[in-house]
Amino acid sequence: MAKYDETVVSEHDGIQELDNQLPRWWVILFKSSIVFAVLYMLWFHVLGLGDGQEQKYATLKAQAEAAQAARQSDLIASMDLSSPSSLAEVVNEGSNIYQANCASCHHSTARGLIGPNLTDAYWIHGADFEDNMQVISKGVLSKGMQAWESSLSLRQRHAVASYLYSIRGSNPPDPRAPEGELIEGSDSPSYDL
Ligand code: HEC
Structure with missing residues (x-):
């Protein structure tokens, strides 16, 4: 008191x-x-x-970004590898893989060089995504197309094949003459989806 x-x-x-x-x-x-x-x-x-x-704020932001990256990689990890992905991360990674490993033979625009044009509707080994995956994985050794399964992971092969799907029908200038069989509609990124 x-x-x-x-x-x-x-x-x-x-x-x-x-x-x-x-x-x-x-x-x-x-x-x-x-x-x-x-x-x-x-x-x-x-x-x-x-x-x-x-x-x-910076700490919370970094945490949120890390969580988002983790969700993204979970999404990619659980992705169905039997069909092409249109996720920007996957397609961009595929584009980088393509420029580093494939452009020397198929040209940076994929219009064809030593190897065939990969943007047109003509295919030697089939137009489906699985056909592309198969050729990329096993190669066509007698024709100079390497088997990539030992140097690129399944996910990387899926990414580069997804990238190729995304540029189908891109009509690059000065294309190599068509090779293989004409498969109607296969020069579209939505073919067979
Ligand atoms: C050393 C040259 C070379 C490199 C590097 C190369 N390719 Fe090829 N590729 C070829 C040749 C040649 C063919 C045609 C095979 C044939 O005539 O059967 C081919 C065929 C293909 C086909 C099938 C085309 C069709 O018409 O069916 C795909 C898809 C393909 N390559 C993707 C790729 C990818 C993706 C990469 C990079 C990871 C790559 N290639 C790297 C030479 C190459």
Whole structure:
């Protein structure tokens, strides 16, 4: 309990101000808020030990991005590899694999060079996705098409085949003469889907 002191400090218009002590709970609250403010300033602004809003945001953002990447790779891991994917990540990866491994024979636009045009409706070994996967995996060794199953993983072969599917019918300039059998409609990225 606060002690009451009847000493009059001042008086205005008959209203007296007494010299009472402030209630203990109030003083404790007041002093501890000063202590809190000092500690807060030291912690966040002087020593920099706590995360400010910006760091907190960056941390949460990085966590969310990592979670999203994990979901994406789960999606890719659980992907059906027997049909082409149109996921941008897969197609882009396929494009990189293509430029690094295949462009030397099929040309960077896939219009054909040593190997056949891969964008037209003519196919030597069939137009279906599985046919492409089969040739890419096993190769046609007698004709100079390598078997890629030892150097590219199944997922990578699926990615490059998905990329080739996406550029079917792209009509690159100066194409190599058609080879194989005409398969109607197979120069479309939605063929047989
Ligand atoms: C050393 C040259 C060479 C490289 C490198 C090469 N290919 Fe080929 N590819 C060929 C030849 C030649 C053929 C034609 C085979 C035949 O006549 O039976 C072919 C055929 C194909 C076919 C079948 C085309 C059809 O008409 O049925 C596909 C699909 C294919 N290649 C994809 C790829 C992919 C994907 C890569 C890269 C991972 C690749 N090739 C790398 C030379 C190559």
